[in-house]
Amino acid sequence: MSLTRRQFIKRVAALTAAGYVGMNLPFDE
Numbered sequence: 456m457s458l459t460r461r462q463f464i465k466r467v468a469a470l471t472a473a474g475y476v477g478m479n480l481p482f483d484e
Contacts, residue, residue, distance in 0.1 A: 458466070
């Protein structure tokens with residue numbers, strides 16, 4: 456299964472955004 460460059464970029468961007476938010480807005484449970 457191969458991803459196109461656009462799909463790959465979108466996936467990386469989503470993961471980066473999720474990681475950025477996760478590190479800057481820690482959830483206290």
